[in-house]
Amino acid sequence: MAQGDLTCDVHIIGGGPAGYTAGIYAARAGLKTVISTPAALSGMMAMAPTVGNWPSQVEPAPGRDILERIHDQALNAGAEVVLESVAGVNFSEERGLQVFGGAQVHVARAVVVATGAMSPAEKVPGEEDFLGRGVAYCVACDGPLFAEEPVIVVGLDQHAAEEALALSEIASSVVFATPARTLNLDDHLAGALAETPNVTVETGVRLQEIVGDQSVEGGRFKDTDGNERIIAGTGIFMYLRGNEPATEFLLGAVDLDEKGFIITDELLATSMPGVYAAGDVRHKVVRQQVVAAGEGAVAALSAERFVRGSERIAMQRGIAR
Numbered sequence: 364m365a366q367g368d369l370t371c372d373v374h375i376i377g378g379g380p381a382g383y384t385a386g387i388y389a390a391r392a393g394l395k396t397v398i399s400t401p402a403a404l405s406g407m408m409a410m411a412p413t414v415g416n417w418p419s420q421v422e423p424a425p426g427r428d429i430l431e432r433i434h435d436q437a438l439n440a441g442a443e444v445v446l447e448s449v450a451g452v453n454f455s456e457e458r459g460l461q462v463f464g465g466a467q468v469h470v471a472r473a474v475v476v477a478t479g480a481m482s483p484a485e486k487v488p489g490e491e492d493f494l495g496r497g498v499a500y501c502v503a504c505d506g507p508l509f510a511e512e513p514v515i516v517v518g519l520d521q522h523a524a525e526e527a528l529a530l531s532e533i534a535s536s537v538v539f540a541t542p543a544r545t546l547n548l549d550d551h552l553a554g555a556l557a558e559t560p561n562v563t564v565e566t567g568v569r570l571q572e573i574v575g576d577q578s579v580e581g582g583r584f585k586d587t588d589g590n591e592r593i594i595a596g597t598g599i600f601m602y603l604r605g606n607e608p609a610t611e612f613l614l615g616a617v618d619l620d621e622k623g624f625i626i627t628d629e630l631l632a633t634s635m636p637g638v639y640a641a642g643d644v645r646h647k648v649v650r651q652q653v654v655a656a657g658e659g660a661v662a663a664l665s666a667e668r669f670v671r672g673s674e675r676i677a678m679q680r681g682i683a684r
């Protein structure tokens with residue numbers, strides 16, 4: 364097959380809830396659909412130890428188990444899953460959008476980017492050991508697991524402070540521990556933190572290690588004078604790293620915001636015709652699995668509309684499918 368030949372109608376990059384849901388919709392619409400992902404079960408949902416806010420999931424379950432069902436559903440619908448990491452794209456070819464996989468070049472009529480926003484790999488000692496046993500990253504996801512318990516929120520910014528405040532409504536007490544000597548928060552948030560009786564703010568403390576036996580019992584922190592102490596808590600919510608969008612491989616082919624998230628319109632179209640984005644990789648506020656899945660559906664429906672339209676144009680121009 365020549366490099367410019369079409370290999371599918373819709374090429375989806377990423378195998379998380381956004382990518383696999385896009386795959387279900389595109390394949391069920393009768394489009395030849397290919398999904399590239401480095402592993403069948405990967406991304407943030409695959410890492411989530413328990414998920415309690417997935418509709419129809421009456422009892423919380425590991426994110427991996429839920430993702431496996433979405434993956435299987437995409438396969439059943441007819442999508443092809445190729446295990447590879449996409450290294451680059453070329454969206455300026457006239458006869459199709461090129462996606463450079465591990466061993467092959469895919470050429471698609473439409474592309475859905477659903478590569479998520481994983482945290483960079485560097486972890487605090489103890490963080491991986493206690494994942495699912497007291498280490499958490501999101502109050503909407505895991506806050507209810509710590510009802511009436513003492514928790515620690517570690518972070519630097521406005522988002523971390525907002526999460527600490529949200530947690531104060533659930534937990535018995537919250538220590539907001541920050542390595543910053545002074546916090547740069549808006550006045551309203553700073554006032555709310557100061558006035559909430561079960562929140563304590565500890566500035567100038569850097570987390571060295573998460574400690575515990577079977578589950579988290581606290582964090583070992585070092586202050587600016589080099590003194591170390593344990594802050595106790597049965598949960599520790601981590602907001603130090605933030606999430607980084609997986610968009611380097613796009614090499615500037617679509618418009619990104621200043622942090623590298625993809626800018627889309629209401630139909631999840633990017634700045635490049637025929638290229639859509641769904642899930643955590645998008646510039647937006649709420650990053651949750653159910654939202655990612657919903658966006659996968661929207662992106663696939665938009666891609667379908669684009670493909671059907673471009674099919675008509677191709678037929679008018681005499682370009683074979």
Ligand SMILES: Cc1cc2nc3c(=O)[nH]c(=O)nc-3n(C[C@H](O)[C@H](O)[C@H](O)COP(=O)(O)OP(=O)(O)OC[C@H]3O[C@@H](n4cnc5c(N)ncnc54)[C@H](O)[C@@H]3O)c2cc1C
Nearest residue numbers: 377378379380381406407408449478479504642643652655
């Ligand atoms: C510990 C933890 C607990 C969480 N708990 C919850 C919860 O309870 N409820 C909730 O709603 N949300 C929770 N979240 C957040 C949720 O997991 C994410 O919002 C959701 O997974 C985003 O879906 P996504 O498909 O956009 O991205 P992801 O799930 O991150 O999937 C991205 C996919 O893209 C692939 N990919 C990346 N780069 C490439 C590339 N170059 N080529 C090909 N593929 C690529 C990845 O391998 C992965 O398959 C949790 C997250 C974590 C880490």
